[in-house]
Amino acid sequence: xxxxxxxxxxxxxxxxxxxxxxxxxxxxxxxxxxxxxxxxxxxxxxxxxxxxxxxxxxxxxxxxxxxxxxxxxxxxxxxxxxxxxxxxxxxxxxxxxxxxxxxxxxxxxxxxxxxxxxxxxxxxxxxxxxxxxxxxxxxxxxxxxxxxxxxxxxxxxxxxxxxxxxxxxxxxxxxxxxxxxxxxxxxxxxxxxxxxxxxxxxxxxxxxxxxxxxxxxxxxxxxxxxxxxxxxxxxxxxxxxxxxxxxxxxxxxxxxxxxxxxxxxxxxxxxxxxxxxxxxxxxxxxxxxxxxxxxxxxxxxxxxxxxxxxxxxxxxxxxxxxxxxxxxxxxxxxxxxxxxx
Amino acid sequence: xxxxxxxxxxxxxxxxxxxxxxxxxxxxxxxxxxxxxxxxxxxxxxxxxxxxxxxxxxxxxxxxxxxxxxxxxxxxxxxxxxxxxxxxxxxxxxxxxxxxxxxxxxxxxxxxxxxxxxxxxxxxxxxxxxxxxxxxxxxxxxxxxxxxxxxxxxxxxxxxxxxxxxxxxxxxxxxxxxxxxxxxxxxxxxxxxxxxxxxxxxxxxxxxxxxxxxxxxxxxxxxxxx
Numbered sequence: 001x002x003x004x005x006x007x008x009x010x011x012x013x014x015x016x017x018x019x020x021x022x023x024x025x026x027x028x029x030x031x032x033x034x035x036x037x038x039x040x041x042x043x044x045x046x047x048x049x050x051x052x053x054x055x056x057x058x059x060x061x062x063x064x065x066x067x068x069x070x071x072x073x074x075x076x077x078x079x080x081x082x083x084x085x086x087x088x089x090x091x092x093x094x095x096x097x098x099x100x101x102x103x104x105x106x107x108x109x110x111x112x113x114x115x116x117x118x119x120x121x122x123x124x125x126x127x128x129x130x131x132x133x134x135x136x137x138x139x140x141x142x143x144x145x146x147x148x149x150x151x152x153x154x155x156x157x158x159x160x161x162x163x164x165x166x167x168x169x170x171x172x173x174x175x176x177x178x179x180x181x182x183x184x185x186x187x188x189x190x191x192x193x194x195x196x197x198x199x200x201x202x203x204x205x206x207x208x209x210x211x212x213x214x215x216x217x218x219x220x221x222x223x224x225x226x227x228x229x230x231x232x233x234x235x236x237x238x239x240x241x242x243x244x245x246x247x248x249x250x251x252x253x254x255x256x257x258x259x260x261x262x263x264x265x266x267x268x269x270x271x272x273x274x275x276x277x278x279x280x281x282x283x284x285x286x287x288x289x290x291x292x293x294x295x296x297x298x299x300x301x302x303x304x305x306x307x308x309x310x311x312x313x314x315x316x317x318x319x320x321x322x323x324x325x326x327x328x329x330x331x332x333x334x335x336x337x338x339x340x341x
Numbered sequence: 342x343x344x345x346x347x348x349x350x351x352x353x354x355x356x357x358x359x360x361x362x363x364x365x366x367x368x369x370x371x372x373x374x375x376x377x378x379x380x381x382x383x384x385x386x387x388x389x390x391x392x393x394x395x396x397x398x399x400x401x402x403x404x405x406x407x408x409x410x411x412x413x414x415x416x417x418x419x420x421x422x423x424x425x426x427x428x429x430x431x432x433x434x435x436x437x438x439x440x441x442x443x444x445x446x447x448x449x450x451x452x453x454x455x456x457x458x459x460x461x462x463x464x465x466x467x468x469x470x471x472x473x474x475x476x477x478x479x480x481x482x483x484x485x486x487x488x489x490x491x492x493x494x495x496x497x498x499x500x501x502x503x504x505x506x507x508x509x510x511x512x513x514x515x516x517x518x519x520x521x522x523x524x525x526x527x528x529x530x531x532x533x534x535x536x537x538x539x540x541x542x543x544x545x546x547x548x549x550x551x552x553x554x555x556x557x558x559x560x561x562x563x564x565x566x567x
Binding site (some may be wrong): 041097099101104105108109111112114115258260 | 374377379381465469470476477480481483488492540
């Protein structure tokens with residue numbers, strides 16, 4: 001089946017991209033660190049003998065270690081911290097019929113998709129949305145807002161859960177959770193750094209006797225270096241959005257394959273789109289894990305190169321249209337009369 | 342010359358091993374998918390006595406319907422005791438289970454006529470459990486059919502077909518709909534949130550696709566073009 005070929009390709013791509021993301025992240029910080037070391041070395045090389053000579057690359061080693069710790073944290077604690085940040089509570093025993101139905105629906109989708117049942121979480125939020133997080137099918141979690149449970153019927157809820165199981169099965173959750181963890185950590189770090197730098201700039205008096213020997217190249221590199229510090233969080237954000245748009249189409253297709261009912265997901269997406277309540281609980285960091293953009297950004301409604309870089313989800317209208325086309329195809333194959341959609 | 346021959350031989354040997362392993366893996370996936378169905382079928386068999394006892398008191402005039410369910414359930418239990426994914430057992434299980442599904446569908450339709458019964462918490466919960474079980478059976482069947490189709494296709498494709506004999510690969514039997522009555526879906530709306538729109542209001546979506554119960558939704562995976 002066409003979706004199966006895409007599934008294997010996507011799984012491989014996700015594994016590869018996760019590896020490269022980790023490697024790239026550590027290398028980027030190593031570059032920042034060792035670059036600073038080299039600049040300091042150049043700056044202090046010609047200093048008089050009793051001044052400080054920068055020889056051992058402490059800065060590079062420190063930043064590389066920090067990057068490795070951040071990567072470890074994003075991997076080990078990422079899923080839990082995302083769930084905690086949204087205030088999700090786990091369903092261990094269903095408290096009411098709605099939760100029981102949710103548990104049953106997730107069970108059914110677990111059977112249809114052939115992967116173990118993920119942990120189920122509920123978020124108290126009127127904005128209808130859902131997301132999945134985790135590393136691989138055996139350790140993943142799915143969270144659903146109470147808003148979604150309220151507006152969707154059983155079939156539509158099943159379509160949404162099928163979409164999330166699709167993300168779990170093709171390992172999107174691994175890449176996206178890692179990305180969310182790294183983006184969050186980088187944002188924290190850059191905030192801390194900005195505060196430190198502004199605080200220190202006032203103390204920078206005239207220590208510059210030793211720097212008179214430096215050429216213009218040094219300052220160019222210093223400028224580039226400072227620029228990369230400023231750009232790091234922005235680049236990480238763009239990376240985060242750049243990878244996630246098209247995979248939503250694949251997850252939609254996988255949902256259609258699991259449920260054999262693409263119209264249900266199309267209706268669910270329509271309802272979610274109309275609800276248009278900005279989420280008070282799901283913040284930007286977890287946006288690309290959700291089924292619909294929780295912040296309702298206008299870039300999500302557009303197509304094109306820039307929108308691909310800035311938006312977290314594809315245009316909802318296109319997703320709905322594709323799903324309805326699948327339903328139409330299925331009806332044609334089944335030979336039943338097709339009425340107006 | 343000898344080296345080139347050795348390389349060619351090694352490549353062929355590696356391919357044979359890979360093809361053999363992939364067939365074995367698929368064979369086990371098919372068996373696993375069948376076990377999944379088995380688990381869900383047993384669950385349904387176990388839930389039914391509970392349902393019968395709960396509704397028996399209030400539905401005294403529907404004895405025939407209740408009796409049909411009990412008989413179908415006992416027959417299905419008997420078949421599943423000697424069942425397995427090879428040969429005609431799939432067809433026998435399919436036949437017995439589809440009869441049970443039909444009987445349960447008629448029971449659900451009849452329960453609609455007793456609004457007091459339906460509003461009792463117990464019955465609503467049981468109905469949700471049974472619907473969920475029906476859906477699980479349907480999805481397990483779907484997964485089984487998908488896996489079996491992949492297995493059947495792979496063992497017939499060239500050049501894997503050359504290795505199929507080594508594995509002892511036999512085409513797995515697909516679970517097909519045998520009872521025409523099963524395709525007539527009985528629409529019981531169990532939505533907790535928004536109610537499902539009445540079928541008349543959405544003519545573009547025929548019942549067999551709108552409600553993925555234990556019905557015709559599984560004809561799709563049998564077609565290899567999907």
